Amino acid sequence: MNTPKILVFSTEKISDPALDFAGLMKLHYPASVHAIVLPCSSSVRPEWIIHAFESGFKGVYIAADGSDCPYGESCIAKTAKIVERSHVLMKEKGIPTDRLRMAAVCSVCAEIFVKQINIFAEELNASLKKED
């Protein structure tokens, strides 16, 4: 099955260890999922999300720090704000807002990440097929 390209923004101390853990446990998800690691999910620029779509990614997933953020609890609201601003930009560009997902992924949440990214990939696939 051809799976759509998904860009994941993961975080150095929280969600990227979960992606590593998924690999360690040989939990499989589509190889079209690529991650860029940042210090914190509140540092994702909405413009990067648009750039990803314009560069060919079909979905963007922010693997957020959530309440585990080592930089403080304000991360949750700030990441949510980034998603909100990205939705505005996506609408302006005609990109369906459901192509951007955000979920808190703790440092050991490998199974949760894999489950969610697989669901996202399946939903994206179905949505893209409809478009075709």
Add this chain to the structure above:
Amino acid sequence: MTKEQGNTGKRIGVYICRCGSNISDYVDVDTVCSEVAKEKNVRLARVMMFACADSAQKEIVADITNEPLDAIVVASCSPKLHLHTFRAVAERGGLNPFNYVQVNIREQSSWAHSDNPPQATEKAFNLIKAGIARVDLAEPLMPVTIPAENSVLILGAGVAGMRSAIELADLGSQVFLVEREFFVGGRVAQWGKMATTDQTGEEIVTALYNQIRTRKNIQVYTGAHIISSKGSIGNFNLQIKVVPRYVKPPCDPQGFRKAIEACPVIVDDEFNFGLTKRKAIFHNYKSEFPALPVIDMANCTRCGECLKHCTGINLDQKEEIIDIHAGTIFLATGFNPYEPRPGEFGFGELSNVITLQQLKRLLELSKGEFRFREKKIESIAFIYCVGSRQVDGDNKYCSRYCCTSAIHAALQLKQEFNVPVIYHLNKGIRTYGKQEVLYAQSSAAGDVYLQFVEDEPLLVEIYGEQAKITINDLLTAGQEITVTADLVVLVTGMVPRDNIDLNRILKVPIGKDKFYNEIHPKLRPVETVIDGLVISGCCQGPRNIHESVSSSLAAVAKVYTFINKGEIQLEPTLAIVNPDACEWCGLCLAACPFDAIQMVETGKGKIAQIIEGNCKGCGMCTPVCPTEAIDLKGFTNMEIRSMIEAMSG
């Protein structure tokens, strides 16, 4: 080559690791290598059996020198394992260590996609391209070097804090040991005999305090708490407030004894968990430290009765504010016992339901016979996991020490007080490791173990002067069993200390379980995201004393690496402001959780300025900037955009 890259003219070397066969079993590393070699600015691409091996490292160093190379990419395992290994390789080759990028093609490619080797290969290629794009744009960065004061502020003078103070003092650091309570020892001071050595808490605290007294470079403050903190790792400027004891040395024991007798105020004694009463002027036990009573001014009526018997009392003592300059801050603030909710297993409603901590004090206060509220106790039922392992509650964790402590107390009840009947109503006993011996001894002594599950909780009811407990015992196929007991002991676990002000002042990261949160439980287990702030002991999560001291000594070693050289190198992941683009709107200031941004006036107007000592490199300030004037070194806008393009190919 990505749009952002342009033509930097960098000479890049790429090293692809087989990791034995961990990577090469699923990723066609030779094909990836030949494709990578075609990428612009890549001057050299090699496959290595183990890139981290000494011989491979030497080969990379030789390549950097001989080619010569300006930057390197190593595609191997997670950077969490070998980032610093290869930074050091780059440095040995004469490169700036930040002209190196590690690409994770093991955990996030070969292992994650071992079900689809062709796609794992394609992904590995894309990830390496992104690494090349990033390193091509990477600026050489210099670790920030700042002077570091060889001194430590330890908050909490329990066993973890005291043990750490001794070690750090012996390593040559000046130690400020600050305890919120008026006596040192923390929770351990309250316990009598403890597993597995039968040493008492008092003995342990006394031994540690005696060692502290012999070290001139440990300054102890009791009745003290932190009220402000400025600065960062290497140079924290802290203020502590020392609450007066209203009693001054030298202590006249006779005078103090009479003063305590004369005090008319009687309140619950929190040291004994409310089992006994104390006066407003009090001490806890004979060998408490400092060996000086204290007046509890929250309850003192200033009646003056104590003054008639003792000249050492001064009700006019004032609180002191002490300035401390410390290189690091060491948290060892311990835990609180879980306080059961009113009615939880009869607590607060049935007079013969107490907690494990109350039982421990009761054992200390008992002589000969074991009595509670004057009644001789012939049967005891322990109910385990109260406040821990809650399926629906907040405390999902196991408190680790309570099974052992309860069984140890049960053995003491049998051996020293001849209590004949003891029930252990548990959810599965966790006397792990060497502590399992106690469980075997208790079983051999005739203690009865019954097991329940969360879905079918126990029913505790009053039954004359006893308590009646009904349990569906898992060990007898769910059979309903009723036991009666003179005393019910709720085996309560640990919850975090109530440190609201301290947490606010130091911005201590707190985990889901409400205990302090380390950066990584395995890789950086005592460090927090606040550079220079380490955590140890039970403030980080439930532990027994052995584990608590072990973690505190790990924190000592970490602290020592911070401050022993007199200077500290920091990661250069810092925000940076382009003064030409900044129009000062204040959004970055509002987004920064660390007070690392300030507004400054320049000839052209107001702009943002980064306070590097405070910046933690989180990047929260970058997305909010409307003019893209603020960027993050090491994760620049251009680098990330370039990586996105490279990965999309």
